[in-house]
Each structure stands twice: as C-alpha cells, then as structure tokens.
Amino acid sequence: MPETNSKATVGATGAPVDYASFPDQRGRFGDYGGRYVAETLMGPIEELTAAYEKYRHDPGFIEEFESDLRDYVGRPTALYHAKRLSELYGAEIWLKREDLNHTGAHKINNALGQALLAKRMGKTRIIAETGAGQHGVATATVAARLGIECVVYMGADDIQRQAPNVFRMRLLGAKVVPVDSGTRTLKDALNEAMRDWVTNVDDTFYIIGTVAGPHPYPMMVRDFQSVIGREARAQMLEKTGELPDQVVACVGGGSNAIGIFHAFLADESVELHGSEAGGDGIETGRHAAPLTAGRPGVLHGNRTYLMEDENGQIIGTHSISAGLDYPGVGPEHSWLKDIGRVQYAAITDDEAMAAFHDMMRCEGIIPAIESAHAVAHARQLAEARGGQRILVNLSGRGDKDINTVAKLEGIEL
C-alpha cells in the first residue's frame, strides 16, 4: 500500500514519533495491539501475515486495488464544502463524502482490499462479522463480484434493527447467520466469526471490518482505509490552499477515523478528534465509549481500551447507532489517545440525531447515524472555538437508518 505521510514529529511525551513505523513486528502500537488469540488461530494468522507482507508492496496488487477503487467503488470521493451547515454551526465545514462510495460507506475500501488478498491466497470462502450491516453488505458485494461463497455473522438484535441491510446481503447471495449468544450484537458476531474461522481455516478468509483484532488486521485495515485521508488532504490543499484546523470522525472500532486521520498524523497544526458513541450519556453507563470511560484490557485478539466490569467481564453497550455499538476500539486509537495525538469525546444519541436532521435540512444529505456523531462533534468544536476550518468524515449514508429514525419519532412506515 502507498505509504502514509510520516515525517517524524513530536508526540505528547516529547519523543519523536514516526507514525508509519507502527505497529512494530509484534503488531504493537505502544502497549496496545498484539496477538491475543488461541493457538488454534496462530497458524492462520501467520499465513495471513505472510500473504499481506508479500502483497502490500506488490505493484500488481496495488494496481488492481487502485483500479477497482476507481472504477468499481467510485473513488476518489468528493470533498464538499457544506456552506449552509457552516453558517448554522459557525465554522467552515468540509465533508469527505465516503457516503458516495459504492454500497454507501467507507467499509467497501477495506472489504475490497481483503477480498483481493483472499483471491490471491486461493481462499474459496469468505466470512465476516457485521454490526450495522455496512461491512456485511460491503463484504457480500465484493464476494459476489469475485464469485466467492460468503457467510456473514450478525447479532440477533442487530438483525432486528438493520433489516434492510440483512435483506441486501441476502440478495447479494450471502448467508446471514444470526448470533444469539452474549449480548446478541457486534462483539458476539465477532466471536462467532472467529469460531468459524478456526474451524474452516483451510479454505476460509476472515474479512474483519474494522481496525481491531489480532495483528495484522489493525494494520491491514488501516492501510486499506488510509486512502480516505490521502485523498482528503490533497483535496483540502487543492480547494483551500491550506490544511484543515480540525479533522473529525466517528469511532466505533475506528476504521473510518484511522482512515482519515492517518494522512494528517504528522501535520502538527491539525487537531484530530474522534467521536465515540455517548448513548444516553456517559454518566448513565449506557454508552459505547471505551476511550472516554473504559480502561485497557484484552479482547478479540488485541490489547486496547474496553468497557468492562470490575471482574474483567465485557459489559453490554448502548448506542442508537449499531455501527458504533462495540465495547472495544482499534488498538491504534488507544495509543493515539495515550500519546495525546487524537482527542476523543463522547457524543450522545440525542446530539447525533440533532446533527442528523441538521445535515438533511441544510445540505440535503442523509448521513448514517454513525457519521452524524462526527457532525455533532464538529458542531461542539465550532461552538467552543468558532470560525475554524473543520473537515468531517461523512463515513456513510443513512438510508439504512430511516426505520430507526421513524421509530424514534413514533412514525409507522
């Protein structure tokens, strides 16, 4: 993959940080990341690592990935100056339009990259986990295009609240398997996908949808998503002649955020802000904001910030947005928080929904409720400081969410 802009800069600790040198050989971002998996998965993970190391700098692989991003996904996506929203919020707001990608979100960038790798590894079956269904749809889409069997694990509760995406996956030929264990949401779907992988390692490739999991997933998914920030940085310079003051992105597992942040990490003048799901409010305990209110632990193959109880049990999360409803976060975010390069804040359900409506009425854009968290966060930053140039990653479109919005407003569709 093309290297991210990575000139040495100075982190909060005062030591120079070369962001592109992370993770290290063991998959570590500082204290975070690693490979916390059962021995049964070490073989397949080593096989995947070797394949990714072989192809990530392979000109033929890069060329196929980039031409598919252009001709199939529709990249580069637009950078759009949201003028009426800017006026409303009192800042200069620019939107990176990942909602314009094929399948309606940034998820396709990564699903495509991993599927091309699966094809080169000779795998004949693809599995994935999904929360909101966007990663499941993206995976089902690339599997259909490559003619590969596809199985998507999805929490039984998420299947209820994301019915249109479930139907979409089935139309694309994927098998959607409901997961009834645990909290019946994304984390349990991930557990079940891991169990499938360990049972079917010979022919199966597991496409993880976010920058979490055992090494090399956090690195590989970041690499595939970092096209977002490379494009956005060049587009900002082209359209405004300057870098943004602030970049804002929502963080569930954190793939769209890492994707847009990475190109800006070495730009010391650019503040980076991640928007976690504050749910009903941090003080209620009903949220999904591990960076804001959790602590480091080990889950799903990596060390990272988690939501857990005093016994180390992972606790149930709440967010109006299924895509952010996850008790962990990518390990690189945990590191970026600790070194102070990115600030993370929790945005409540209500704040996100207000921003959802603002975006629709001012700009005629239906944002995914996930992305609406970043829009709401931009509003808070604008109110706190005013007049800034803020780049918001509009990570997906919200057509999938209209049932949720209608239900909130007591409307029967």
Added chain:
Amino acid sequence: MSETTKQPTSRLATLFERLKGENRAALIPYITAGDPAPRATVELMHAMVEGGADAIEIGVPFSDPMADGPVIQAAHERALKSGLGLRGVIELVAEFRQRDAETPVVLMGYQNPIEAMGVAAFVDKAASAGVDGVLTVDLPPEEADELSAAMGERGMAPIFLLAPTTSAGRTREVASKGSGFVYYVSLKGVTGAANLDTDALAAQVEGIREACALPVGVGFGIRDAETAGQVGRVADAVIVGSAIVRLIHEQTTAAGGMNAQVLETVRGFLAELRSAVETARQ
C-alpha cells in the same frame, strides 16, 4: 528459580512421574466454575476425583469465550448469571484444597479477567489457594512473558495450547516457555467439536514429542470411554470437557438443580473414563 522461592515438588510433576510408572495417561476432566451454581463446583470437583480424575481443569467464566463451542459457551453464560468472577473461582479452589491436598488443579480461562485483577495479585491469590497451573486460552507464548514469569516464581505452571496448525518452530517455543504439560487441541475448531481421527492423532503426538519434552495432554473431541481409551493409548493426559459439562447440565436441568444423584452420575461417568484410560495400553 531460587531455592528460597521454590515450592515443594509440584503436584503436576509428581502426578506425571507416578503415571509413567503405572504406564497410563492422566484423566483430566474440565468443568466451568459456577455452572450450575458456585456452591456446586467444589462438590463436583470432589466427586470427579472420587470417580477417578487425576487432575482437574476449572474453567473461569468469561463474557466472550471465543475459543469455546456452544456447550461450554452456555456454561459460561450460566455461571456469569451467578456473578462468579475470577476471585470467586480462586476461593472455590481454596475450599477444594481444604479436603484435597493432592489433586492438581489447573485454571483455564481468558486473559482479561486476569488483567482486571492485576497479574501480581492474581498469581499471589491463585498460588496461595493451591492452583497448580494456568492455561490462558488467548495468551500465546509470545504474549505471556509477564504472567509466566510471575507464575514461575510461585511454582505454578504456565500451560500452553498446541494445535494441528502449530509449526514445529512454535512447538519448540511452547516447549521452552511452558511447564506442567502441553495441551494439544486435537481438532481444528472450537471446544466440543466432533470426529476424532485416532490414527492421525498418534502421528501428531509423536511429532510433538520430537520437539517438546513436556507431557502431552490431548483434548477436544473426547466424548466417551471409547474415545478416552483411544487417546489414552498415545497421550500423557486425556482431557474431557464438553462431554462432562453437557452431562452436568442435562442432569441438573432434569433434577432441578444439583443433588446426590447428579453427583453419583458424574462419579460414574468419570469411573468409565478412568477404566478406559487404565486399560488403554494393555
């Protein structure tokens, strides 16, 4: 390890040394602590020893048991409903030790509850309670240095998994970093999977012995006396998990809870397994 901190010869080492003389494999049953209820766990441990268990593996309930199949996952969920955590499991082992000073006890669980307690505090409490070894499922040897070192100082064995997909190089690493025994997961997949190929298993165990001097325990896919005997022919320990967890669940569900009859059934099942293991090499 210095002489001052060294524990008396470990129960696991003593066990495998003795069984070498008897020319048979160890029988190691697994139960999830707190299933069906915390107060049943110690009774079940004693009943299993009476039935013929040589050592016991105790599962520490975790919210996300990624490497376990449906039977043991469900046991974890039942145990968590009672609120049992790692501290409580260690207390149950201490209670077991009041009546049984001989039988080795190995904890099997996931890393996050250990981190939440703190590695040093966990090792101290577990060693004091009489835990002999710890198998942390999601802690492969490359991530285990801190925990293994702390356990070594208190004479507890870090026990690691080996899988059909483990390379010879990794087997050597496990051999050098583990102690007590190695746990060979004889099938691809999660706990409770079926279809054991015993001929292939014999060859795999021989392969492990070439790279690893520790006793080789085999688990996954052992569901009855017949399969226990087949595995006991080639392995140093026969580990039975899902079959026992399923039996306990079926029996306690039918009886409306733990009672003497259920304990007798568990004792009887262990006796069948033990008999198969004893005659396996004759």
